[in-house]
Amino acid sequence: MGKHHQLQLSSVASIPGVVHYLVICIFVFTVIIATINWHRDDKKLPAPASSAAAAAAALGEECNLFEGKWVFDNDSLPLYKGKGCPYMSDQLACEKYGRTDLSYQKWRWQPRHCDLPRFNAMAVLEKLRNKRLVYVGDSLNRGQWVSMVCLVEQVIEPHLKTMTINGSLSSFNAIEYNASIDYYWAPMLVESNSDDPVNHSSPERIVRVESIERHATHWTNSDVLVFDSYLWWLGDKMKVLWGSFGSPDAIVKDVDMPLPYEMALKTWAEWLELHIDRAKTQTYFVSLSPTHYRAEDWGGTKGQNCYSEIEPIENASYWGSNSIVSLMRIVERVISDLQAKGLKISLLNITQLSEYRKDGHPSIYRRQWEPLTKEQLGNPISYADCAHWCLPGVPDTWNQILHSYII
Ligand SMILES: *[C@@H]1O[C@H](CO)[C@@H](O)[C@H](O)[C@H]1NC(C)=O
Numbered sequence: 001m002g003k004h005h006q007l008q009l010s011s012v013a014s015i016p017g018v019v020h021y022l023v024i025c026i027f028v029f030t031v032i033i034a035t036i037n038w039h040r041d042d043k044k045l046p047a048p049a050s051s052a053a054a055a056a057a058a059l060g061e062e063c064n065l066f067e068g069k070w071v072f073d074n075d076s077l078p079l080y081k082g083k084g085c086p087y088m089s090d091q092l093a094c095e096k097y098g099r100t101d102l103s104y105q106k107w108r109w110q111p112r113h114c115d116l117p118r119f120n121a122m123a124v125l126e127k128l129r130n131k132r133l134v135y136v137g138d139s140l141n142r143g144q145w146v147s148m149v150c151l152v153e154q155v156i157e158p159h160l161k162t163m164t165i166n167g168s169l170s171s172f173n174a175i176e177y178n179a180s181i182d183y184y185w186a187p188m189l190v191e192s193n194s195d196d197p198v199n200h201s202s203p204e205r206i207v208r209v210e211s212i213e214r215h216a217t218h219w220t221n222s223d224v225l226v227f228d229s230y231l232w233w234l235g236d237k238m239k240v241l242w243g244s245f246g247s248p249d250a251i252v253k254d255v256d257m258p259l260p261y262e263m264a265l266k267t268w269a270e271w272l273e274l275h276i277d278r279a280k281t282q283t284y285f286v287s288l289s290p291t292h293y294r295a296e297d298w299g300g301t302k303g304q305n306c307y308s309e310i311e312p313i314e315n316a317s318y319w320g321s322n323s324i325v326s327l328m329r330i331v332e333r334v335i336s337d338l339q340a341k342g343l344k345i346s347l348l349n350i351t352q353l354s355e356y357r358k359d360g361h362p363s364i365y366r367r368q369w370e371p372l373t374k375e376q377l378g379n380p381i382s383y384a385d386c387a388h389w390c391l392p393g394v395p396d397t398w399n400q401i402l403h404s405y406i407i
Pocket residue numbers: 064066067068332347349352
């Protein structure tokens with residue numbers, strides 16, 4: 001382990017003034033099975049189970065968990081210590097990489113009319129006993145998976161948990177519970193030339209919008225599925241492939257967005273419709289995760305980005321210019337169609353609450369896979385990561401919301 005590669009999201013970076021230098025970095029692992037010793041910190045165990053009534057009240061019709069504000073709360077947060085989680089990703093370990101202002105770990109999401117049930121790792125594990133939860137998607141989804149693993153692993157003895165990484169599939173297992181919390185790399189959900197979990201940099205992205213089977217075999221029969229896919233679709237056009245990669249009679253065409261996104265989601269939805277056990281599987285789609293590359297969006301100076309931001313945005317109606325509502329509407333439509341067909345599927349509507357968190361990104365405090373140049377070092381804004389999220393941090397809230405659905 002430890003080899004690494006980097007990817008320029010070229011079509012994203014090509015949108016003028018929107019996302020410059022967005023870099024997604026990936027660990028390369030050969031197949032490893034790691035059981036890592038870690039002594040748990042008894043002081044920070046989650047509170048006892050919130051009562052069923054409280055949880056029900058929290059999810060009652062009166063309450064919209066996605067509407068509210070961030071409240072500074074250094075008593076109950078963070079929910080785990082970044083340096084204590086053996087499965088932390090160096091891409092998200094902001095404290096380890098030198099961020100000294102840690103207030104980004106201490107903002108609690110406060111829905112307007114209710115409280116978010118406190119995260120209960122034991123209850124999640126109990127719900128997942130003999131079950132499998134799989135996160136499927138891009139690196140934002142992987143960050144949410146790392147968050148979930150860190151949230152639950154702290155209540156499990158070192159010898160009773162394993163992490164297995166095999167190609168696109170990473171699997172955390174709580175042995176006593178026979179519970180799996182997995183992540184599968186499929187940044188566009190359907191097949192594409194970016195499917196290699198290690199080497200997915202490519203001068204031009206090609207998507208096979210009608211093919212999902214090769215990915216789907218890895219999550220068939222799961223009990224809980226959590227999908228996302230947005231960032232890789234930014235751009236005016238997408239190359240769409242009909243036929244197989246490398247086949248002489250395959251056809252590649254430039255198709256204007258958002259049609260390719262719509263086609264891919266349709267393929268995805270048809271797969272769910274045909275293969276999901278409606279009685280068993282709960283499915284979630286995580287809405288767009290916002291980026292903070294344009295400080296003018298929040299009244300900052302043109303040319304600045306999330307670099308050096310240490311507080312959330314207070315403007316309740318704030319919406320970033322890189323959060324494309326028309327793409328979100330496509331997801332919402334596909335999901336409501338699936339609901340109408342009887343699938344248990346919900347949108348985790350985390351966009352607005354995450355929009356406020358310009359302070360929550362790694363910025364320059366993460367592992368850099370390539371040495372930085374003098375020019376970059378002289379201008380930190382140029383290489384700040386304003387797309388991913390530090391952990392502990394914003395994705396813990398996404399999981400807290402997911403947890404309130406699961407338990
Ligand atoms: C998502 O939540 C925001 C904030 O409450 C709300 O404005 C928006 O309408 C919601 N979207 C959906 C599809 O529910």
